Amino acid sequence: MKTGPLALTLGDPAGVGPEIVVKAWNELRAGGPAFMAVGDFQSLASASVAGASILRRVHAPEDALRVFPDALPVLDLPMRSPVVAGQPSPAYAPAVIQWIETAVGLALRGDVSGVVTAPIAKAPLYEAGFKFPGHTEFLGELTAAANYDGARGPIMMLTARDLRVTLVTVHAPIAKVPSLLSVEKIVNAGLVTAQSLRRDFGLLAPRVAVAGLNPHAGESGGIGREEIELVEPAIRALRNLGVDATGPFPADSLFPETMRSRYDAAVCLYHDQALIPVKMLDFWGGVNVTLGLPIVRTSPDHGTAFDIAGRGLARADSLVQAVRLADQIARRRGG
Structure with missing residues (x-):
């Protein structure tokens, strides 16, 4: 088992990342899991009421394990320009990208047990030339050379209490979702989900439910044919591959407690179909997990919150749960 700390990237330094x-x-210093912040030392010092006194620069992950109970270990990769809390800027983009690349490199070499990422803001990254829709796709590119269990691209999972959901399409306009769906993509999402439930969550016989796209799951073709032409063939293919897959289920009845007891993860076809139930169930504590990567990666299920950055109001619940889940997955993969 890898015994290194987790690498926690700072996210957008003008957001709530440094504070959380x-x-x-x-919250975790006494009992762990231990992590090493990867980012700008000064941004972290500015976000702490105690200033730099609780921070310690480190040069290697093993130093972070030793330091963690007494100080927040920081692999200092400084900003090139001063940061103003609550004011995003494309000038921060090179540092934000460097922090992610550094953490992923450490994880691929086995120097850290996994990566946890604080939230990034996409718009200033796009202004600086960032070509990926978000963290998930960028991580897929950074780890593409290290194929993992035949996965075709990373899959996003969200967890909240007893609910796990994965997405076939992620940051796509709702009008484009039907044209982006295919039997192959649904099968890939279901297969990666089942593999992760076994390896990362310790479930020997995982059950995967698949949502329909249309109201009432299409009403046998009366309200759309995607279920007949795409979802049902994908479910049959998953069963032929040994996955206990069921559905398609109407999304409006898939997430109550009585239904959640019947599956271990739900494969959803578009962003809000998955995210709304997660945030209704546990708005503060939801966690984003990237499946299908050769490294462990989690993140909090919220954004940069520029409107409250620098005011001491941000809650770290989701980030704490992301650190704990990353540690649990790393231990299972290493066992």
């Missing part, structure tokens, strides 16, 4: 990283360390 400090708060997560305060």
Whole structure:
């Protein structure tokens, strides 16, 4: 089992990332899991009421394990320009990207047990030339050379209490979703989900439910044919591959407690179909997990919150749960 700490990237330094990283360390310092912040030392110092006194620069992950109970270990990769809390800028983009690349490199080499990422803001990254829709797709590119269990691209999973959902399409306009769906993509999402439930969550016989696209799951073709032409063939293919897959289920009845007891993860076809039930169930504590990667990666299920950045109001619940889940997955993969 890998015994290194987790690498926690700072996210957008003008958002709540620095603040919640400090708060997560305060909550986890006594019992762990240990992590090493990868980012700008000064941004973290500015986000802490105690300033730099609780921070410690480190040069290697093994130093972070030793330091963690007494100080927040920081692999300092400084900003090139000063940061103003609540004011995003494309000038921060090179540092944000460098922090992610550094953490992923450490994980691929086995120097850290996994990566946890604080939230990034996409718009300023796009202004700086960032070509990926988000974290998930960028991580897929960074790890593409290290194929993992035949997965075709990373799959996003969200967890909240007893609910796990994965997505076939992610940041796609709703009008484009039907044209982006295919039997192959649904099968890939279901297969990667089942593999992760076994390896990362310790479930020996995982059950996967698949949502329909249309109201009432299409009403046998009366309200759309995607279920007949795409979802049902994908479910049959998954069963032929040994996956206990069921559906398609109407999305409006898939997430109550009585239904959640019947499956271990639900494969959803578009963003809000998955995200709404997660955030209704546990708005503060939801976690984003990237499946289908050769490294462990989790993140909090919220954004940069520029409107409250620098005011001491941000809650670290989701980040704390992301650190804990990353550690649990790393231990299962290493066992």
